[in-house]
Amino acid sequence: MSNIMLVSVRERPGRSAAQGAGCQAADILAQFLIEAVLLTTIGGLIGILLGVGGALAIEALTEVPASITWWSIVLAFGVSAAVGVFFGVAPARRAGRLDPVIALRAE
Template sequence: VGGIGIMNIMLVSVTERTQEIGLRKAIGASPSDILMQFTIEAVLLSVMGGMVGTGIGMAGVAAVGALTEFEAGLSPTAIVLATGVSGGIGLIFGVLPARRAAQLDPIVALRTA
Protein backbone atom coordinates (compact mmCIF):
# COMPACT_ATOMS: atom_id res chain seq x y z
CA VAL A 1 0.00 0.00 0.00
CA GLY A 2 2.85 2.37 0.81
CA GLY A 3 4.43 1.69 -2.57
CA ILE A 4 1.27 2.68 -4.40
CA GLY A 5 1.14 5.89 -2.36
CA ILE A 6 4.77 6.67 -3.21
CA MET A 7 4.11 6.02 -6.91
CA ASN A 8 1.05 8.27 -6.94
CA ILE A 9 2.85 11.08 -5.14
CA MET A 10 5.77 10.87 -7.54
CA LEU A 11 3.49 10.78 -10.59
CA VAL A 12 1.81 13.96 -9.37
CA SER A 13 5.23 15.48 -8.73
CA VAL A 14 6.34 14.70 -12.29
CA THR A 15 3.10 16.13 -13.71
CA GLU A 16 3.35 19.32 -11.65
CA ARG A 17 7.02 19.83 -12.51
CA THR A 18 6.80 19.15 -16.25
CA GLN A 19 8.06 22.62 -17.18
CA GLU A 20 10.98 22.35 -14.76
CA ILE A 21 11.93 19.00 -16.28
CA GLY A 22 11.68 20.46 -19.79
CA LEU A 23 13.87 23.40 -18.82
CA ARG A 24 16.49 21.15 -17.25
CA LYS A 25 16.55 18.95 -20.34
CA ALA A 26 16.70 21.99 -22.65
CA ILE A 27 19.83 23.29 -20.91
CA GLY A 28 21.58 19.95 -21.08
CA ALA A 29 20.38 17.57 -18.37
CA SER A 30 20.54 14.00 -19.59
CA PRO A 31 17.67 11.53 -19.11
CA SER A 32 19.83 9.73 -16.53
CA ASP A 33 20.13 12.99 -14.53
CA ILE A 34 16.35 13.36 -14.45
CA LEU A 35 15.91 9.65 -13.64
CA MET A 36 18.39 9.92 -10.77
CA GLN A 37 16.71 13.07 -9.36
CA PHE A 38 13.24 11.54 -9.16
CA THR A 39 14.49 8.16 -7.97
CA ILE A 40 16.42 9.81 -5.12
CA GLU A 41 13.34 11.86 -4.20
CA ALA A 42 11.19 8.72 -4.04
CA VAL A 43 13.72 6.84 -1.91
CA LEU A 44 14.19 9.79 0.46
CA LEU A 45 10.44 10.22 0.80
CA SER A 46 9.93 6.56 1.66
CA VAL A 47 12.92 6.34 4.02
CA MET A 48 11.74 9.42 5.92
CA GLY A 49 8.26 7.90 6.13
CA GLY A 50 9.81 4.64 7.34
CA MET A 51 11.80 6.49 9.99
CA VAL A 52 8.68 8.31 11.23
CA GLY A 53 6.76 5.02 11.30
CA THR A 54 9.62 3.30 13.11
CA GLY A 55 9.71 6.13 15.65
CA ILE A 56 5.99 5.79 16.27
CA GLY A 57 6.41 2.04 16.63
CA MET A 58 9.27 2.51 19.10
CA ALA A 59 7.14 4.90 21.14
CA GLY A 60 4.32 2.33 21.12
CA VAL A 61 6.66 -0.41 22.32
CA ALA A 62 7.96 1.86 25.09
CA ALA A 63 4.39 2.74 26.11
CA VAL A 64 3.37 -0.93 26.23
CA GLY A 65 6.45 -1.71 28.32
CA ALA A 66 5.73 1.13 30.72
CA LEU A 67 1.99 0.63 31.08
CA THR A 68 1.77 -3.16 31.19
CA GLU A 69 3.67 -5.98 32.77
CA PHE A 70 4.84 -7.22 29.35
CA GLU A 71 8.54 -7.13 28.60
CA ALA A 72 9.01 -4.82 25.64
CA GLY A 73 12.25 -4.81 23.71
CA LEU A 74 13.60 -3.10 20.63
CA SER A 75 15.89 -4.83 18.19
CA PRO A 76 18.35 -2.66 16.26
CA THR A 77 18.21 -5.21 13.45
CA ALA A 78 14.44 -4.80 13.16
CA ILE A 79 14.78 -1.02 13.06
CA VAL A 80 17.41 -1.13 10.30
CA LEU A 81 15.41 -3.74 8.41
CA ALA A 82 12.20 -1.69 8.59
CA THR A 83 13.95 1.44 7.30
CA GLY A 84 15.72 -0.57 4.58
CA VAL A 85 12.49 -2.17 3.39
CA SER A 86 10.91 1.27 3.29
CA GLY A 87 13.74 2.58 1.11
CA GLY A 88 13.50 -0.46 -1.15
CA ILE A 89 9.80 0.12 -1.66
CA GLY A 90 10.53 3.74 -2.57
CA LEU A 91 13.16 2.61 -5.05
CA ILE A 92 10.91 0.01 -6.70
CA PHE A 93 7.81 2.17 -6.90
CA GLY A 94 9.70 5.38 -7.71
CA VAL A 95 11.32 4.06 -10.88
CA LEU A 96 8.19 4.26 -13.07
CA PRO A 97 7.51 7.97 -12.40
CA ALA A 98 11.25 8.70 -12.71
CA ARG A 99 11.41 6.95 -16.10
CA ARG A 100 8.34 8.86 -17.22
CA ALA A 101 10.03 12.14 -16.28
CA ALA A 102 13.28 11.15 -18.00
CA GLN A 103 11.47 10.35 -21.26
CA LEU A 104 9.72 13.73 -21.54
CA ASP A 105 10.46 15.68 -24.72
CA PRO A 106 11.86 19.07 -23.65
CA ILE A 107 9.93 21.05 -26.26
CA VAL A 108 6.60 19.45 -25.37
CA ALA A 109 7.35 19.82 -21.65
CA LEU A 110 8.10 23.53 -22.00
CA ARG A 111 4.88 24.14 -23.95
CA THR A 112 2.78 22.43 -21.29
CA ALA A 113 1.22 24.99 -18.99
Protein backbone atom coordinates in the same frame (compact mmCIF):
# COMPACT_ATOMS: atom_id res chain seq x y z
CA MET B 1 3.92 7.83 -2.59
CA SER B 2 3.68 6.53 -6.11
CA ASN B 3 0.82 8.90 -6.96
CA ILE B 4 2.77 11.91 -5.71
CA MET B 5 5.73 10.92 -7.85
CA LEU B 6 3.54 10.41 -10.92
CA VAL B 7 1.96 13.85 -10.53
CA SER B 8 5.31 15.58 -10.25
CA VAL B 9 6.58 13.78 -13.37
CA ARG B 10 4.39 16.03 -15.50
CA GLU B 11 5.77 19.23 -14.01
CA ARG B 12 9.48 19.03 -13.41
CA PRO B 13 11.00 17.80 -16.69
CA GLY B 14 9.24 20.43 -18.79
CA ARG B 15 10.09 23.22 -16.41
CA SER B 16 13.74 22.21 -16.14
CA ALA B 17 14.21 22.06 -19.89
CA ALA B 18 12.27 25.28 -20.45
CA GLN B 19 14.47 27.11 -17.97
CA GLY B 20 17.56 26.05 -19.87
CA ALA B 21 18.73 23.40 -17.46
CA GLY B 22 19.25 20.96 -20.33
CA CYS B 23 18.29 17.97 -18.22
CA GLN B 24 19.22 14.61 -19.65
CA ALA B 25 17.12 11.51 -19.01
CA ALA B 26 19.74 10.22 -16.56
CA ASP B 27 19.65 13.51 -14.62
CA ILE B 28 15.89 13.36 -14.31
CA LEU B 29 16.06 9.69 -13.29
CA ALA B 30 18.58 10.52 -10.58
CA GLN B 31 16.52 13.45 -9.36
CA PHE B 32 13.35 11.38 -8.97
CA LEU B 33 15.16 8.44 -7.36
CA ILE B 34 16.89 10.68 -4.84
CA GLU B 35 13.57 12.31 -3.98
CA ALA B 36 11.80 8.97 -3.61
CA VAL B 37 14.51 7.47 -1.43
CA LEU B 38 14.72 10.63 0.69
CA LEU B 39 10.96 10.72 1.27
CA THR B 40 10.70 7.05 2.16
CA THR B 41 13.80 7.17 4.35
CA ILE B 42 12.41 10.07 6.36
CA GLY B 43 9.06 8.27 6.56
CA GLY B 44 10.83 5.09 7.63
CA LEU B 45 12.73 6.89 10.38
CA ILE B 46 9.53 8.50 11.64
CA GLY B 47 7.82 5.10 11.57
CA ILE B 48 10.69 3.49 13.49
CA LEU B 49 10.60 6.23 16.11
CA LEU B 50 6.83 5.89 16.49
CA GLY B 51 7.08 2.10 16.65
CA VAL B 52 9.81 2.07 19.28
CA GLY B 53 8.09 4.84 21.23
CA GLY B 54 4.78 3.00 21.10
CA ALA B 55 6.35 -0.25 22.23
CA LEU B 56 8.10 1.46 25.12
CA ALA B 57 4.89 3.29 26.09
CA ILE B 58 2.91 0.04 26.07
CA GLU B 59 5.60 -1.60 28.18
CA ALA B 60 5.56 1.29 30.66
CA LEU B 61 1.76 1.48 30.92
CA THR B 62 0.92 -2.23 30.94
CA GLU B 63 2.42 -5.51 32.03
CA VAL B 64 3.11 -6.52 28.43
CA PRO B 65 6.87 -6.76 27.84
CA ALA B 66 8.29 -5.07 24.75
CA SER B 67 11.15 -6.65 22.88
CA ILE B 68 12.81 -4.42 20.29
CA THR B 69 15.56 -6.12 18.32
CA TRP B 70 18.17 -4.42 16.18
CA TRP B 71 17.36 -6.56 13.16
CA SER B 72 13.70 -5.51 13.16
CA ILE B 73 14.74 -1.86 13.02
CA VAL B 74 17.21 -2.55 10.21
CA LEU B 75 14.57 -4.57 8.34
CA ALA B 76 11.99 -1.78 8.68
CA PHE B 77 14.46 0.80 7.43
CA GLY B 78 15.53 -1.42 4.53
CA VAL B 79 11.94 -2.05 3.46
CA SER B 80 11.22 1.66 3.57
CA ALA B 81 14.20 2.49 1.36
CA ALA B 82 13.36 -0.39 -1.02
CA VAL B 83 9.82 0.90 -1.42
CA GLY B 84 11.25 4.30 -2.33
CA VAL B 85 13.49 2.83 -5.00
CA PHE B 86 10.82 0.46 -6.34
CA PHE B 87 8.07 3.07 -6.60
CA GLY B 88 10.47 5.80 -7.70
CA VAL B 89 11.85 3.97 -10.75
CA ALA B 90 8.68 3.96 -12.87
CA PRO B 91 7.91 7.68 -12.49
CA ALA B 92 11.58 8.51 -12.95
CA ARG B 93 11.83 6.54 -16.19
CA ARG B 94 8.62 8.11 -17.41
CA ALA B 95 9.92 11.58 -16.58
CA GLY B 96 13.19 10.90 -18.37
CA ARG B 97 11.37 9.98 -21.57
CA LEU B 98 8.90 12.86 -21.42
CA ASP B 99 9.26 15.51 -24.11
CA PRO B 100 9.68 18.96 -22.45
CA VAL B 101 7.26 20.57 -24.92
CA ILE B 102 4.54 18.06 -24.03
CA ALA B 103 5.24 18.55 -20.31
CA LEU B 104 4.89 22.32 -20.64
CA ARG B 105 1.72 21.97 -22.72
CA ALA B 106 0.18 19.79 -19.98
CA GLU B 107 0.62 22.61 -17.45
